[in-house]
Amino acid sequence: MDTRSKLEDKELAQIERFIRETPVEVDLVNRTMGKYESSRDTKPSEKFRTRKKLRQRVMLITASAAMIFSLIIVTGLISPTMAATMKEVPLLSSVFKLTTRDLGLHAADEKGLSTKLNISVTHEGFTLNVTEVVYDGTRVAIGIERHHKEGENAKESLSDQISNIEFLLNGELLNHTNFSGVFGQPSKDKNSAIFEFADLKNQGGIPFPKQFILTLSATITGISEPFKMNIPVSDIGNYVNLQPNISRKYKNNQFTIEQIILTPITTSITTRIALLDKSTSVDFREGISIEVYDEQGHELKLIHGNGRRETNKGTSDLIMDLRVHPVETLPKAITIKPYIHLYDDEGSYQLDENGDPIIQYIPELEITIPINSKE
């Protein structure tokens, strides 16, 4: 419980920092003073003018409010919690090799599937270095490291120091319309970080090309100039693509496994949850998560995922891409076990005695997909 509230503190502090450090360029001095002086000259008509202006403003606000509601259902962001759970492990060579919870990246390094790079940029004595990259058709992962000026040693981890991170694919900015958002990944130490993202091809978006130039642009707190680096990326290929399209029904939900992609570093699963009766307002689909097992009962643990509704409508199908650990060899079957979290009265997760969230499986939605290995 204690750790949890510390985590929450940290998350809230992050939100507060986001607000405080909202990038703004405003210079209101001349306009305000001008407005003040002209209002003193034309006092009687001021009321009327303000009203008209107000009406124009109302249009503007409501238009953008509607935009916010309808555009983004799930935005992939570096979750503040991610940064908080970064683990530290003694320093060694590859950033990927020592990631503590992503077996896929570990495998990428072991099997020589990742590309080792040494691209760096220095601003104000702070050097950012891209050490490796891997792209397996389902996700792009990038390892970065920092080097300080001599004698300086930041207490903050590299991830905490990064106040903004953006990617451009062949010069085009990646945003919520064309990629999953950036995921952080626990890295080997404070001086390194791993960032990942995926395309939205399974959610109606355009797939990333097989090869592209990725531009990383990161802003480090306290350094005005962003660190920009161009990274050549190419698909390592070599994957198995299954499209089982098997569905199960439970209450008002129809749950479908649309696609499973197995690569040497990722198992990617696309699910679709449709509402059977769209007239109801009861919708707990976003609360449904899945666990993935091979036929021997080994869990393929979750790396990250992103999802969105198919259209702007609240009742439209919810499509989710989840990326879990890779399989060593082709399994005979894969079992998907959907579950929900249990919440207490205040809307927080119910926790067990170890402080882990309590989950409840939905056996009605469970699906086992047999895999026929012909090769």
Next chain:
Amino acid sequence: MTALNQSKERADIDIESIVEQVQSGDTRAYAEIIRCFQKQIYIYCYYMLGTKEEAEDASQDIFIKGLENIHRFSYTVSLSAWLYKIAHHHCIDVIKAKNKGYKFWLNMKQEQVKQTQAPIPEYDEMVHRLLENLRVDEKRILLLRSIEEYSFDEIAAIMDMKAATVRKKYERLRKKLMKENMLGGDIYGHSFKIGG
């Protein structure tokens, strides 16, 4: 220490004499006050109201109201706290006006919106999304805590409330935000449990 804080501290040194100058009739000196506080007031309005255009208009109006009423200002609170009070009343007026026309415009604009799909900066978007579920009071507290790193006592003075009430509300809004963060980012949230 944030840039905002630094500018605030610098401002605090001579702000008193600038206020005196303005109060004795030198309205031009007010430009310096705008320069010192514009960023903070703008961010406050931006998150209270929702758009940059709106925030710009509101900030200008707030500073004008400040100037028009500067003769009433005395150091029972800091100048920034006083400006936030004005900002609050102004934002509430704008929000009220906005709610009147809301439904109508929502219907009108919905089709258009689908086609335009202008990208919204992701961090701002996240903050807007989190704030959507807060009440106006809670938003104020969060924004004042965030932008100025005010203490509960200072916030209480601005909001005419007891510090204990502010603290309670802050706890409640924290819970709301955490819930929102978890529901919205359920799949990310889940993955930490397996941190190993």
